[in-house]
Amino acid sequence: MPSPVTRRAHPFLLASLVGFMVFAWSLNFIFGKIGLRHMGVLTLASFRIVIAGLLIGFLYLFKPNRPRFRLRDYWIFIELGFFGVIVNSGLFTVGLKYTTASHSSVIIAMGPILVLVLARLLRLEALTATKILGLALAFVGVAILATEQGIHIHSATLLGDGITFTCAIGFAIYTVLGKRVAAQYDSFSMNTYNMLASAVLISPLAIHQAMRLDWSSVGWAGWFALVYMAVMGSVVGYLIYYWALQQMPASRIATVSYMQPVLATLLGILFLGERLTHQLLFGGALVLVGVYLTGRGSFASGAVRNGTP
Secondary structure (H helix, E strand, O other), X not given: OOOOOOOOOOHHHHHHHHHXXXXXXXXXHHHHHHHHOOOOHHHHHHHHHHHHHHHHHHHHOOXXXXXXXXXXXXXXXXXXHHHHHHHHHHHHHHHHHHOOHHHHHHHHOOHHHHHHHHHHHOXXXXXXXXXXXXXXXXXXXXXXXXXOOOOOOOOHHHHHHHHHHHHHHHHHHHHHHHOOOOOOOOHHHHHHHHHHHHHHHHHHHHHHHHHHOOHHHOOHHHHHHHXXXXXXXXXXXXXXXXXXXXXXXXXXXXXXXXXXXXHHHHHHHHHHOOOOOHHHHHHHHHHHHHHHHHHOOOHHHHOOOOOOO
């Protein structure tokens, strides 16, 4: 179980670290696009997962009061590692190859919406009129984004948006499955086991890509992007997140996290030359309003990280 908080953090320190977390996760979209310029999508995705798994596993060795791992839970952590890391983080990278950082950030913000849909299908959540309205607004927003460049089979952006949407579905499955062991393990331990399981599962692909990679052809920016995604996006951001959960209500962190798609869009315009279109503004606004309406006091409100890959 999570360790009790012995001392409250200074409000300025708490606000600064939460703001840094949101900014770091927003930059993850930018560095993902940069990394894809230097190495193949499967190489970047698999290397990131393996590096993150090794790093968080090493840090976990120094965690005090580690809960004892129950052998009968090994299969659930394999499932969580597959859906929560390989599908979520892996398909995030694949989708980012074909779509824009702004589209990706808005679609990934759909995470709590998809958690609500899955929870409803499993009869874990009741739907109210407000939640139904939120669902409708969010899906209309995504539809507007997906059709921004028209509807045709060979649209790269539409393909990327679809892959990214699948990534968000992986997060929803992970969130619902995680409820089965959430009472036995604290968040940091669960995240460690998930990442270690995903690193083991993806290691054959990572080894295969390493054997085929022309290492000398990858520039320093490509390596920096990979390290950033693994260290800041997959490890440091979550360490701050779990620490912040001990200091403040999850609903307050969720409110701050709504800034992530906005920041990612602005950073994409600034560093990647992406365009701010009317469809992006309108569709993105509908998604964020929909996420807000469905997340209030619901099962999905536990997914405050908005599926951040």
